[in-house]
Amino acid sequence: MTDIHFNKEKGSQLKLFTPGPVHVPERVLKEMAKPNDTHRSKPYSEMHQMAAEGLQKLLYTNNECLIFTSSATGIMEACVRNLIKDDEKALFFSIGAFGDRWYEIGVRNGKISVKQGVEWGKAITPEVAQEALSKDKYSVVLIQTNETSTGVYNPIDELAPIIKDSGALMCVDATSSMAGVKLEVDKSDIDICLASVQKCFALPPGLAVCSVSDAAIEKAEQVKNRGLYFDLIALKKRHVAKHQTPTTPPIPQIRGLTAQLEYILNEEGLEKRFERHEKLGKRTRTWVQENNLEMFPEKGYESNTVSTIKNSLDLDIPKMVSMLLDKGYRIVNGYGQLVNKTFRIGHMGEIQLKDLEEMLNDLTDIINELK
Structure with a gap:
């Protein structure tokens, strides 16, 4: 598993899909x-x-x-x-x-x-x-x-x-x-x-x-x-x-x-920016269904900027996060009382749909390996 340290020369090389801080262009x-x-x-x-x-x-x-x-x-x-x-x-x-x-x-x-x-x-x-x-x-x-x-x-x-x-x-x-x-x-x-x-x-x-x-x-x-x-x-x-x-x-x-x-x-425009975040949220929720996972939020009240996903497959969340780091992506565990019961994917800021798809493909492979 990846053991990541402070990169004095180049800074972080990870692609962040976190609820913040996020990737800065x-x-x-x-x-x-x-x-x-x-x-x-x-x-x-x-x-x-x-x-x-x-x-x-x-x-x-x-x-x-x-x-x-x-x-x-x-x-x-x-x-x-x-x-x-x-x-x-x-x-x-x-x-x-x-x-x-x-x-x-x-x-x-x-x-x-x-x-x-x-x-x-x-x-x-x-x-x-x-x-x-x-x-x-x-x-x-x-x-x-x-x-x-x-x-x-x-x-x-x-x-x-x-x-x-x-x-x-x-x-x-x-x-x-x-x-x-x-x-x-x-x-x-x-x-x-x-x-x-x-x-x-x-x-x-x-x-x-x-x-x-x-x-x-x-x-x-x-x-x-x-x-x-x-x-x-x-x-x-x-x-x-x-x-x-x-x-x-x-x-x-x-x-x-x-x-x-x-x-x-x-340049991007407000409406297009809001639409992009909506598409990112919808795509993540579709991916959750495709992988037999469940969203943590009540249906109809899901965020379009951060998805909190139930650990309904009883996955080793820390190991999953670490394995995804090996692929160059960071997502995060659940917060506070939701640690290991959920994990979170941030899809906000300048993330594009193509970026999300690439990360989700790698995450799918990891989940299949951990099942």
């Missing part, structure tokens, strides 16, 4: 290698503005889009610190490990946090949302679109009106779907829609982005002890005034983000 790496001016210069401000405006187009929103030097978890914490007063209640919908994490962030920040979960593999349905919201008054509701651990996609278009009708602000974690699945922020009246860039954006990790509504900013102005690093008021103020961030950002990553947004919007 050579054109993006070359863009990030270009020299930059400082984060307080006019050239940087111009680049920052281009990135923010590109994000607005990607998310179909007129809301301001902010850039954070963190993973998506940083913005998840920003939602909690900025939008929930100490005497208010927040409702965290959870369908997996990352929904649980958001709830834990609420608890650790001393907020009155209520979790409404479902059995892993299932989605939050309109019925579940309606019932949970009828039990109490919540100032903020926080939910994932795409749960990376279970491979479930929540029906956000159906849930958004129910959540907003309750009078709550709505925060949406779109980490493993933004730039891969269509999200219309203004149409759904989402107050904060967040993601990090190492998944569907196909950029290196270290950067997170979000759209933020006027209502969210107005609420943040009323909340005490928002902290410093993730203060939405400070972030928006610097963004609007100068197209900058309050603290030093990773400028090469933002250059890469700007270039990638230009590619997504003007």
